[in-house]
Amino acid sequence: MEHHIDVRDLRKSYGAAVALDGISFRVAPGHVTGFVGPNGAGKTTTMRIILGLAAPTSGTATVAGCTYREVPSPLRLVGSLLDAGAVHPARRADHHLLWLAQATGLSRARVPQVLEVVGLGGVAKKRVGTFSLGMRQRLGIAAALLGDPPILVLDEPTNGLDPEGIWWMRGLLRDLASEGRAILVSSHLMAELEGVASHILVLGRGRILADSTTEELLRHASAGRVLVLTDHAPAALSALAAAAPGRVEPAGPDRVTVAGLTSAQVLRVLEEAHVPLHEVRAYQATLEEAYRDLTVGSVDHAGAGHRGEGARP
Amino acid sequence: MTIVTRSRTGAQPFVALMTAEWTKLRSVRSWWVGLLSSIFIIVVVSLGGASGSTVESLDVTVGPDGEAVTDAFQFVHQPLPGDGSITARVGNFRGTEPLSPWAKAGVIIKDGTSPGAGYAALLVTPDHGMRLQSNFTDDRYVDQTGPADSWLRLTRDGDSVTGWNSRDGRSWREVGTVDVGFGRGPVEVGLFVASPDVFRTERSLAGSSGGSFPTLGTAEFDDVEVKGVSGSTAWASLDVGKPSTPGSATGEATSWTVSGSGDVAPLPPDTDAVRLSLTGVFIGAIPVLAVSVLLITAEFRHGMLAATIAAAPRRRRVVLAKAIVIALTAFAATLLAAAAAFLLSQPILQANGFTPPMYPSRSLLEGPVLRAVLGTAVTVGLLAVLALALGVVLRRSAAAISIVVFLVVLPQLLVAALPVGIGRTLLLFTPGAGFGLQRTTATYEHVTASCLPEDGCLAGGPWLALAAPIVWAAVGLAVALAAIRRRDL
Amino acid sequence: MSYTVRAIRAELTKQRTVPAPTWLLAVTLVALVGIGLAVVGTVDLEHCPPGGCPEDLARHSLTGTVVAQALAALLGVLAVGDEYAHSLVGTTLVAVPRRGAVVLSKVAVTSLLVSAVAVTGVAGVYTIGRTMAPRSGFTTANGYSPLDLSDPTIQRVFGGTVLYLLLVAIIGLGVALLVRETAWATVAVLSMLYMIPVLTQFISDPSWERLLQRLSPSAGLAIQNTVVSANPPLTPWAGLVVTAAYAAVLATAGTLIFIHRDP
The missing domain is CATH 3.40.50.300 (P-loop containing nucleotide triphosphate hydrolases)
Structure with missing residues (x-):
């Protein structure tokens, strides 16, 4: 059938x-x-x-x-x-x-x-x-x-x-x-x-x-990105931005993602800049991010409120 | 420091609430369409009603003041050159069955024998006692008439005629003086009998039709005495005007038996030309009333009332604000439509035979017309409040609209299937009674005219008609205010 | 079970499981019987000359039809309008995707309910007419023959009333399919039913009156005439045909709109 x-x-x-x-x-x-x-x-x-x-x-x-x-x-x-x-x-x-x-x-x-x-x-x-x-x-x-x-x-x-x-x-x-x-x-x-x-x-x-x-x-959405967990996100951000301009994004108060650098390269950059960190690993994107990447530019009324009833899990 | 007026609870001033309601009313397109279609229907249907009504221009007798009158009776008369008097005993007043309650037998002084001439008469009737009447419209109750005979006397002094009556022919009582306006010249004096046609109304759902049936009254006159004539002038008898049945008179000198048909009275028109130019209101009001209902039920349905109430914490004030706004809106829309319908109908009606003297041309600003137009608008305004109240209580637009339409339209239709007396009283209690104010035809107590409730002829006259819609609106609003406070949203 | 029969069953359940139709049908019954009772009880023959008035007893006793017709029409309006009011049309069409079957089921169920109540009401009125009217003066001695259902005229009056109410309900349904809104459909239907009867009360030109009576959606009430005047505007059956034409045109137009427009 x-x-x-x-x-x-x-x-x-x-x-x-x-x-x-x-x-x-x-x-x-x-x-x-x-x-x-x-x-x-x-x-x-x-x-x-x-x-x-x-x-x-x-x-x-x-x-x-x-x-x-x-x-x-x-x-x-x-x-x-x-x-x-x-x-x-x-x-x-x-x-x-x-x-x-x-x-x-x-x-x-x-x-x-x-x-x-x-x-x-x-x-x-x-x-x-x-x-x-x-x-x-x-x-x-x-x-x-x-x-x-x-x-x-x-x-x-x-x-x-x-x-x-x-x-x-x-x-x-x-x-x-x-x-x-x-x-x-x-x-x-x-x-x-x-x-x-x-x-x-x-x-x-x-x-x-x-x-x-x-x-x-x-x-596709995680494609080769590296996630850095650190208590000094702003410092990490500026250090990495110097190494990979335009490919660094803050991902939260204590995390930063980088594209175009391997984990080893990221570790080296941060060590040289004396930025303390907890962890560096390959980034696993969420569906939300994949979706955001796809729909940027296709939202008709960006900024307009969502239907309020939907509760996030 | 600027002081802002606020109530203790911190709610908005009432005017702000009303402005908000007006904005809501104004911002829904279908409601505007409803209001405009009301105006449109009122005007168009009224014009249709006017176009669909024609009267044959009859040869109408005109009274001394230019009004349409009936002047037909059996007249036993002789000339009276100057001042003088006539005295007679009248009795054994009988006639065809049924005899009109307003059949007349008595003495009369009239400005000639042509129909429409001025007169003064003292007369007895089967059901309405003894009356002193003059020039058609003036009618005074004088005395009751018992089974015994009545002595009647009229004395003329130039323009003035004074009536006297007696139970025994010896002691006389003056009953009144009327100014007839025939100058000092010669007039005709004599005895007369008239008996108007009896109206019978056939009732059916298609409407009602009035049939009239001729009657003939007969009275015995004795002890007839005329003073002020020179020598013995001969009596003559004739039918003045054209009675439905020819009359007759037999007798001589002081004793006569007179039979007569017809009437001596004003002739009110069969059709009220003003009411006829406002016929569209009954149906045209429906969309306005629907908007009144929707003003509240739409909020129940879309859950908007929660927002409205949040904006104005006291629910009763909200309902009150809505009531005032819709009442004023309905009043204004109807006033506009009714005035337009009246003005546009007049040329159509005139072309269809509604012409003087029976149908004098009317102006919008003359008393009865203004009362009809304003009364119509006030009634629709009150009905709008009732409709809103029904909406609050029932919360269902279809139910509330249907009920308000039933309350207004159905009595008008169903009353035609009820006996006239019951109908005239029942209709007075319906919210649509206010449309009784549309009746502008003058009513005379001494004229048996067709007075059907569906023509706006209600018990108690035009002004009482407004009582019912006021009470309905007030009670409705009170119930609605109680309901909106008690209920959950 | 065939597709349409299933749709009819579902529609019947829909009508049965909300309060409004039951109420409407009950009030229709009360209107028919109650007004019949009031009219037959109060009709007054005293003013009639010897020989009697041409009172039309059968028609008089059915005066309640003037109210019942509006309630029947409302039942038709609500069968469609209520679904639009609560966005149920989509649910209905998902369950019964053929539009024609949906309309057919609504026509069938509305007709069924209205006929059932009309037959009951008319039977009640007939009973009232037979038992009460003689007490109001409609006696054989006064020249009135009692209502008798074996009389073809009486059959036509009472049976025709049932048909008329059914047609009016379908008019309500058709208008609601066109208007898609309960409140304005109610306004339209009530105006249609009452406009011309109210207007003919006022106008006096007989040719206009006849024309309007022939054009009226409520022309079908002529089916109740037993005392036929010399030149009636409409014969009883012609009147019913006028109402039937309104019902057919409105229901067809409504169905076409329903089929071709997205809900």
């Missing part, structure tokens, strides 16, 4: 504004594919097109070879979470899942099962209007899992979750992927995907900036 998501040359423009400028990618089964990019990069638009909620200007998006609208029982093929707020506040949680189950011909016994999976078993009969954002997010996940689908499309699923919830979500995503599902998870915070996504798609200004495995991306 081939349960891919396939996106080919997708374009979407709203009048003169181009939201997606010809993107192509493929989400393979058995992996969590992270879909990252700044706010407004086009992540949600792409997901809406995959789910048939928006028509592309050109190009195609298919799930298991069909466009979403052709799928006879869509919730059995694709589970999705776009907007956790999209629930009727006066409806009970179990009723919300019940109509979804009926719409796709699922047994009503699935409802309590998925509510247990997401930890909402105890509030099944409560009105959704009384739920916190985190609980609504869990309800959204429950709806996505309702049809036990081989494909999952989740837009910012950790929004509004507390640290415990985020930890739970990461575990859930890993488990779902290990069962062989194709999972596309978007986030505007790369750090959230660290240790979960084995494949990363970086979107900026409607274009794919990177499409690679997480390992590769990190290797």
Whole structure:
């Protein structure tokens, strides 16, 4: 069974504004594919097109070879979470899942099962209007899992979750992927995907900036840099800057990274400058840094506030 | 040092709150569209109403003051060259069933026998006692009439006519003097009977139609005595004007049996031309009322109220500020629309036959018209407060909008299916009662005119109409203020 | 189960699991029966000349339709508007991606609910008309025949009322699909239903009045006429056709917009 998501040359423009400028990618089964990019990069638009909620200007998006609208029982093929707020506040949680189950011909016994999976078993009969954002997010996940689908499309699923919830979500995503599902998870915070996504798609200004495995991306971002831990970061900075102009960066109050010098060369420079240090080792970049390197220049509204709900782990 | 006025709690001054609410109202495009569409609908629908209404220009009798009158009755008369008097006993007043409660039998001094001429009359009616009436519009209650006969007397002294009545024909009581204005010249004096058509209203959901049915009244006159005539002048009888049924008179000298149809009274128009030029308000008010509801429900929905309340810690002041802002806005928009609708409708109505004397040309600034236009605007302003209050209490825009529309529009429609008396009273208690102020047709106690509640003819007259919307708005606001303070957001 | 049947089941659950539709249906029932009770109880035949007024008992007893129609229309508005209000349209379309099936399920469920309540309400009104009207003077002695469901005219009046309410609910649905906003859809629907009846109360030119009555979305109320005047603006069935035309045009336009515009 081939349960891919396939996106080919997708374009979407709203009048003169181009939201997606010809993107192509493929989400393979058995992996969590992270879909990252700044706010407004086009992540949600792409997901809406995959789910048939928006028509592309050109190009195609298919799930298991069909466009979403052709799928006879869509919730059995694709589970999705776009907007956790999209629930009727006066409806009970179990009723919300019940109509979804009926719409796709699922047994009503699935409802309590998925509510247990997401930890909402105890509030099944409560009105959704009384739920916190985190609980609504869990309800959204429950709806996505309702049809036990081989494909999952989740837009910012950790929004509004507390640290415990985020930890739970990461575990859930890993488990779902290990069962062989194709999972596309978007986030505007790369750090959230660290240790979960084995494949990363970086979107900026409607274009794919990177499409690679997480390992590769990190290797590329760390490329030959050396990390220096020292209590005298300013002194180290100036000493190294003299040896490798323009390739030295502060990385924290007690650390500095250098590119273009080997560890031995760094040690020698600092010894000569009499800068005490704790450690010199090969630098391991974080996803966040890899992402920052890629998206510099592709942020539409730099300086504008992030959606505040996202909590970092 | 500059002193800034602040309340003890440190909240903003109330004016600042109102300015903030005005800014909010002004900054939502769909709300502006709502306000403008209200103005547009009021004007366009009113003009449609005016265009869709025509009256045939009837040959209307004109009274001494230029007003439209009905002047048709059976008149047994003789000339009276100068001052003098007439005395008669009237009794056994009967007629077709049903006889109009305002059928008239009595003595009259009239400036000739042509319809519309000035007169003074002392008369009895089946249901409204004895009356002294003159020149159509003047009507005074004199006495009750019992089962026994009544003696009536009118004495003329130039322009003045004085009425007298008696229970026994011996002791006389002066009941009043009226100034008729026929100078010192010759007039006609005599006995008369008139019985107006009876209106019957058929009720159906499509509206109501009034049918009128002719009646004929008959009275016996005895002891007829005329003073001031030279020698014995012969009596003559005729129908003045065109009564629905021809009358008749038999008798001689002092004893007569007179049957007559018709009426001697002002003729109010069937249609209120001012109200007709404001018909768009019932429907046109709906968008404004919807904006009033949304002013608060949109905040509930978008969670903006938390921000508003944070900016103004006392919730009740916020609701009050909203109420004042929307009331003034609704008032201003409606005033503009109603004035425009009235002014633009006038030429259309005139072209459709709404012409003097029945429909005198009206100016926006004359009393009843100004009352109609201002009353309409005030009513919509009060309804806007009610709509806002419903929004606060119900928190659901569709529910609040529907209820306020039901309260305003449905009584107007449903009242046509209820008996007229019940309808006139019930409508008075609905918030839309204020639109009763649109009625400008003068009402006369002695005229049985079509007075249907859906035409704005409510129990208690125009001004009482404003009581209901005031009470609805006040009670609504009070409940809303209590609700907003008690509830969690 | 077929695709559309599943969508209908889901829509029925949606309507059942929020309070507003239940309330609306209950109030519709109360309006039909309660107003019928009030009108039949207070109608006054005393002013009528011998021979009786041409009072239309069947139509009178159904006066509550004037209110019930708005509530039925609101049910249609809310079936769509509530989803836009809470961004649920996306959720619905993810579960049922074929737009046509979504509209069809909403039309089917709204029709089902409105018909069920209309049939109940009309049956209640019929019972009131049969038992109470004689006490208000509608007796055989006074020249009124009692309501009788075997009479084809009475069948047309009461059955037609159910059809009319159903069509009005679909008008509400169509308007909401076009407007996508509960509040303004409510304004539009209520204005449509009440504008012309209010206006014809004021205007006096018979040809205008006839024209407006023929164009009115509420022209279908003519189905309730039993005492037919010599030259009515609309025959009962022609009136219902006018309302049906509004429902068809608005629902079609709404569906096309729904299919071709991104939610």
